[in-house]
Amino acid sequence: MELKEILEHHVVDHIWSWVVLGPLHLPISKHLLMMVIAGLILLVGFPLLIRSRSAALAPFRAMIEIVVLFLRDDIVLPNLGIKGAAYVGYFATLFFFILIMNLIGLVPYGATATGNLAVTAGLAITSFLLINFSGIKEQGLIGYFSHLVPKGVPGWLYPLMFPIELMGLVIKTFALAIRLFANMIAGHIVILVFISFIFIFGSFGAAVGLGVAPISVGLVLFTLLLELLVAFLQAYVFVTLTAIFTGAAMHPH
Amino acid sequence: MEALIRPEFGLMFWTITCFVLLALVLSKTAWKPLLQAVEERERAIKHDRDSAEASRVAADKVRAELDVRMNSFRKEVQSRMDEARAAAEKEKDILIEEARKSAGIIVESARKEIEAQKNEAARDLRSKVAELSVMAAERIMMKHLDHRANTDLASKYLAELEKERPELKLGN
Numbered sequence: 001m002e003l004k005e006i007l008e009h010h011v012v013d014h015i016w017s018w019v020v021l022g023p024l025h026l027p028i029s030k031h032l033l034m035m036v037i038a039g040l041i042l043l044v045g046f047p048l049l050i051r052s053r054s055a056a057l058a059p060f061r062a063m064i065e066i067v068v069l070f071l072r073d074d075i076v077l078p079n080l081g082i083k084g085a086a087y088v089g090y091f092a093t094l095f096f097f098i099l100i101m102n103l104i105g106l107v108p109y110g111a112t113a114t115g116n117l118a119v120t121a122g123l124a125i126t127s128f129l130l131i132n133f134s135g136i137k138e139q140g141l142i143g144y145f146s147h148l149v150p151k152g153v154p155g156w157l158y159p160l161m162f163p164i165e166l167m168g169l170v171i172k173t174f175a176l177a178i179r180l181f182a183n184m185i186a187g188h189i190v191i192l193v194f195i196s197f198i199f200i201f202g203s204f205g206a207a208v209g210l211g212v213a214p215i216s217v218g219l220v221l222f223t224l225l226l227e228l229l230v231a232f233l234q235a236y237v238f239v240t241l242t243a244i245f246t247g248a249a250m251h252p253h
Numbered sequence: 254m255e256a257l258i259r260p261e262f263g264l265m266f267w268t269i270t271c272f273v274l275l276a277l278v279l280s281k282t283a284w285k286p287l288l289q290a291v292e293e294r295e296r297a298i299k300h301d302r303d304s305a306e307a308s309r310v311a312a313d314k315v316r317a318e319l320d321v322r323m324n325s326f327r328k329e330v331q332s333r334m335d336e337a338r339a340a341a342e343k344e345k346d347i348l349i350e351e352a353r354k355s356a357g358i359i360v361e362s363a364r365k366e367i368e369a370q371k372n373e374a375a376r377d378l379r380s381k382v383a384e385l386s387v388m389a390a391e392r393i394m395m396k397h398l399d400h401r402a403n404t405d406l407a408s409k410y411l412a413e414l415e416k417e418r419p420e421l422k423l424g425n
Contacts, residue, residue, distance in 0.1 A: 007257070008257075013261065013264065015261070018263075024263065026267065027261055027263045029264065032267050035268065035271055036271070039271050039274075039275055042275055042283075043275065043278060043279070043282075046283040047279075047282040047283045047286075050286055050287045050290075064287065065291060068284065068287055068291075069291060072288070088288065089276065089279065089280030089285070092284050093272070093276040093279045093284075094272070094276070097272060097275060116261075116264060117257075117258055117260045118260040118261040118263075118264035118265040118268065119264060121260050121265055121268075122264070122265040122267070122268025122269045122272065125265070125269060126273065185257070
């Protein structure tokens with residue numbers, strides 16, 4: 001078995017069947033299942049948790065509350081200003097959706113939906129829409145596009161700067177998608193490589209493989225912990241960058 | 254390996270659909286009650302803080318008032334004590350003065366008494382001395398008395414007197 005096959009088995013999506021809805025060919029896949037699980041946790045678990053009054057669940061309630069308040073007070077409101085209060089729900093959903101999808105990838109039998117470029121691209125497209133929607137809503141269509149080029153740029157540079165800024169809008173969101181995707185998949189690939197070491201060395205002799213195994217397992221555990229950190233970090237980064245771009249679109253100065 | 258980086262557009266559609274629906278539903282069902290609860294608590298905390306601030310201000314005022322009153326009390330006590338001390342001083346002076354005066358009187362009367370006693374004693378002494386000297390003189394006179402010489406002397410004096418004052422001449 002080659003590494004390619006192992007990688008494709010563990011990291012790449014498995015499409016089980018297709019649904020045809022008019023012109024749309026929609027896959028039913030492992031990553032979709034993981035996304036649906038994450039969605040159900042958010043859709044069912046969170047409202048119940050937030051509305052419950054039981055003391056046993058209070059710590060979890062407090063955790064959600066701390067995260068939401070952090071998002072509101074340290075990410076959304078500083079970047080978006082007073083009007084950002086209306087967007088807190090969006091950013092909280094974005095954060096927890098990405099976070100839970102990231103974390104499901106660390107659970108046995110789970111798969112990392114955010115390690116799929118289609119998923120991260122979908123999230124980035126929603127961010128792109130949000131950025132432009134909020135900018136146009138705040139400044140008007142003409143105001144938004146006329147403020148796309150930063151102030152103080154000499155007039156003759158406008159023909160050059162305007163396309164660059166338009167491209168920049170797309171590139172920013174593209175970078176969002178690639179960043180999340182690459183970060184989530186990198187840890188998995190590293191873990192697979194460490195596990196593969198055992199068998200690579202094992203091919204020299206069983207004793208060598210057994211000797212390498214503890215080192216490999218230790219490194220895998222370390223990488224898993226790193227991935228746990230990255231799961232939170234990348235959810236935070238995605239949300240923060242989306243908030244910064246949205247804020248920049250709303251307040252060009 | 255290009256399966257790894259080939260985006261599946263159907264999955265992208267699913268992602269966008271899921272996420273938009275989640276954002277719409279969760280805004281109503283999860284974040285709204287959460288943020289409402291938080292805001293309620295923040296308001297309660299703000300209210301508590303405000304009332305605590307108000308009571309602190311009130312306590313400060315009361316303390317300042319007490320301080321002022323304390324100071325006035327202290328000043329009054331001080332002034333009363335000063336007054337009392339001054340009165341006591343005056344009283345003491347008066348007493349000393351009186352004592353001195355009465356002592357002077359006593360001394361004066363004692364001196365007078367002594368003077369009187371002395372005078373009396375002197376008078377006594379003088380009368381006794383006079384008596385003694387008279388008695389002594391009498392003794393001496395009695396010793397030196399000579400009847401004839403005296404008679405002659407008396408006759409002679411009488412004659413002289415008769416000569417000077419003839420109207421007093423006895424007979425003849």
